[in-house]
Amino acid sequence: MTPQGVSTLDLDPETTSVDDLKLLIFSTTAIPPDEQDIKYGYPPKPLPSSSGPLSSIPIGRGEQLIVSSVPSGNSSKKAPVIAQPLSTTIPAPAASNPTNAPPILAAPLVSNASQDQSAEGGESVALPGRDAGYLQLRVVPDDNSCLFSAIGIVFEGGIEAAQKLRTVVANAIKNDPFTYSEVMLGKPIDQYVKQIQKPQTWGGAIELSIFAKHYKTEIASFDVATGRCDRFGQDEYDSRCLLVYSGIHYDAISLSPLPVSPTSFHTTVFPVTDETILTTADKLVSQLRARHYYTDTANFDLRCAICKKGLRGEKGAREHAMQTGHVEFGEY
Structure with missing residues (x-):
């Protein structure tokens, strides 16, 4: 019997060995240890044999494992893929100056209405290669804090961090008036700082550049209408995250191990060396453009x-x- 789906293993990587892990997987999936093909990390790589603890590989809490069945004596894989993350979450970093700013005004917009379009759940594109996962659109509420909510999903594990992220922006501007001058902001610094902390104020290119520096991660923002990718912090950091910009709304993109899996198992930050992530994200954005998932600004x-x-x-x-x-x- 080879069940499929997603399970969580609660264990201590400091005291659990590879053999212990295989026994735990066997108890959860009914796949015998000698028939388990286990991959870990991103991009997925085979789990090595080791007599030491999982932490020596290294595998830590929150690691996503992909398990499939390989019949004994047969190197070809068969049976379903089973994602087995250890219980924890994976944090994420951010980026800097854009190559091109989004087509909205540099000053924050204030919205009193909700966007009337939202992607259906499950909009995704599979990465090339077996067991590579699926890039999925993570739609956030149309509540004027969409940029902050999207960043919250990527770096803080959820949209609840939106207001805290407004404070991050306000502090960054106050602490660097030379970079974030009145000329750049389009208004007095104190006024901009006060306004950006209000829940009804939209964020844009300035905020993305701040988050890129704050989290030390490139932020690749895909414009659905044009297909353009604005990369904040390009060539400055080792990690990259993905956002979707529809003209008046931001959503996040994450990597799911399966077509449907709990969001706590998703990956939201990737190595900048992985160009496959960018090309697959571009395919996802093309799907959204075909659905007219954007606003004509x-x-x-x-x-x-x-x-x-x-x-x-x-x-x-x-x-x-x-x-x-x-x-x-x-x-x-």
Whole structure:
């Protein structure tokens, strides 16, 4: 019998050996130890034989294991893949300056309405190679904190960290007024800092550059409408994470070991040397573009949050900002 699905093994990597692990897997999956093909890490690699503890390999808490059945005396794999993560979570890092900023205004937008589109659950693309996993769109709420929620999924394990992440941005700006000058922010520093901490204020390129530096990870932000990838912190860090930008909304991308698995088993940060992640993410974004999962920022309706004047698209907002100095806009 070879069951399939996802299970959690609660063990101590400091005291558990490879043989102990195989016995635990056998008790959970009914796959005999001599028929287990075990892979760990990212990208998945075979689990080596070792007489020492799992931590010497090294395998730590939160590690995702992929187990499949290999009949004794036969090197060809068969049977389903079984993901067996040890019980813990995997944290993630961030990035810096973009090669191109997203097409929204540099100043944060304020939204009073929800985006009327959201991807269906399960939008995913398989990575090439056996047992490589699936890149999945992680949709976050349309509550004006989508960028912060997406970053929360990647680096903090959930959207609950959104407000804390606003404080990270505020502190970064206050502590580096030379980089985040009034010219860059488009308004006085104190005003920007106060505004970005409000739950209704949107984030954009400035915030992504700050998170990239804060987490020391490249942030690759894919624009669904154009297919462009803006890479914050490019060539500065060893890790990379993935976001999707739909014109007025950000979502996250994570790697699932199976088509459907608990999000606690997902990987959200990857080595920058793995170009397969980028090319597969591009395929996922192409799927979203085919579904028209984006907003036409050239023609969508905006309202100035200061004088309440109705405006058409990003161009209209920019012209209004130049004429009046008003830089806070929301959707109708």
